[in-house]
Amino acid sequence: MAKVFDRNDSSVVVVIGSGAGGGTVSRELAASGVDVVCLEAGGPTAEVVTNASAMFPRLTWLDRRIGSGDLPAGFPIWSGKGVGGTTQHWTAHAPRYPDYQLAPSRYFGGLPGVSVIDWPVPQEEMAHYYALAEKSMGVSGTNGWPKLPESNNYRVLAEGARRIGLTHVERSNMAINSVAQGGRPACLQLGFCVSGCAVNAKWTSANTPIAQALRTNHFELRDRSFVLRVEHDERGRASEVVYVDAGGNLQRQKARAVCMAANSIDTPRILLNSDSAAFPGGLGNRSGHIGRHYTKHVFAIVTAIMPKPVHMERGTDNLGAVLDFIPNDPTRGYAGGFVFEQVSFDPANLSSLSRPGAWGAEYAEQLRRYDHYTGLLVMGEDPAQESNGVTLHPSEKDQYGMPVPVVHYADHDNSKRMRSFGIDRARELYEALGSTEIYVGPPPPATHNMGTCRMARDANDGACDPWGRSFDVPNLFFSDGSPLPSSGTSNPTLTIVALATRQAEHIRQLMASKAL
């Protein structure tokens, strides 16, 4: 029997978004007896079939966003829509941030034009919450769960790395069951991880924290609830969330506190759209940091045709990683680090991502050898820049009359040098395996979106405190990727879950001490 809360019930915590952060903070609060209403813009979790083309429109946020700078104009970033958010799509690659990447000013601080700050969370505290996140997500490679098995595509990456003298190659910790646990089965090695897992071997917010929250008597999930604004009372506290419901009706939900978990694009979008006399630049934005310092990863897709078959489609898409280039080494001509991550593509995506403009007999002949292809992603750390970020389009509105977000991102010169270095090493890796057909495709639209409401020790440096609590609005929290101050070289979901777990504990303490 699902719990239903009155829209005038001002004792509930309203969580906006049901992805990694929103699902986790919802579960943590509801499980400890705090009443939570979660508003999800999309519909119920889509049924998964093993076909990438069929799943793309079911899982993807296709509402209008405008890219500028170095982003694709029509589809600047890639995020999910529907219960579970972007975790329906995620690869489940679940590394921690290396400790020294929590202090990026050490290696990025000297770069021109950057707005880099260090993490306001101590390393040992991150380690504690990482451990909790790995346990709650069932991360293989931790807590005694074995790593996922080697696949052909993994072995190709590992052997190429070995041949050019690299030594830190591993099967990553993945939030995919290597053995049945958590009420979910072991991985069948279907592939299609980024198109949703048909057997739920992959952790998603929908199959774990949202499902767990729904089993408490303290949680209501309202899907097809598209949030437009967060309003405040005369004391400057968040008091009501305005949204459009499934029937297209404008609704208001009163709130004791509000957790923003709508992704690094729509979290600032909603707050920038929540301007008032008291907050003319948007709710919680007296500092001006909301919507700034947007970071993603420095990406390049490298595909290569091997001398003999690989069958890259077999198994977990994103298992392998080469870690040799993580440590900062200025002699390489750039600051910061990157990883290689194993990737695979189905034929339709491969045809577009390997050589985007190519056609004709020669390219057809290459694609005929689909089973010989392999691929990797260069994924590097991106220094925060104040001018990269999210703004509201001055005139263009979406289907609800809400201003369309404009996402601006310009590559830093350091990122260009890093990408170029990484691509050269990838070429060497594949040449060492005998490949003479190696191609660099365009960077994919980012799924790793961070930094737009970043946490900081000092209110002059960010939008929220070290627990993701707004500096301006004491009952407004940031629970998604937007508080992460830097991208590191790690896929961010594990970190989002760790921080949301920590934040929920903090919220419970604030409530217990009547500070909230």
Next chain:
Amino acid sequence: MNALLDRRRMLIGLLALPGMALLARTGLLGRYALAQTEPLTAQHIDTLRRIAFLLFPYPELGQAPYERVAGAIAAGAGNAGTRALLDTGIADLDARQAVTWLELDERSQVAALAEIESGAFFQHLLQTTKMVLFNDPEVWAYIGYGGSSMDFGGYVNRGLNDIDWLDDD
């Protein structure tokens, strides 16, 4: 009307995207067809089929996969903007010489396509052909793509780790 405009804007936005986002396009164009106009002529369909073949020529597969591509492109032509793109694009190809483009020899056909490859008509056909042809099970079998292994219990016990050439040298 606003909803239709939004859908059109979204489709236009997707035109700019390489890779996965384009997967959505063909289906969406069909689903959100704005108005039915006169069907494409047989000559139009033949031209589209031939273009699809020359984009990714696999003579051993015969014509059937390329007919399916032409059919998918034609299905998208219910959208007035797409229809206009196809009509003017084919007319332009035919107007480049004394005979229709279809009557040219293969080398000349390819050369004519190379001349228009940066235009919207060609890019529409290229993206749609990739998404339809390389999602065709007959093509998958031909190029060695295993596709869904769901019905066989996954790849876990079915060739996940079976290559033997990595230790060759």
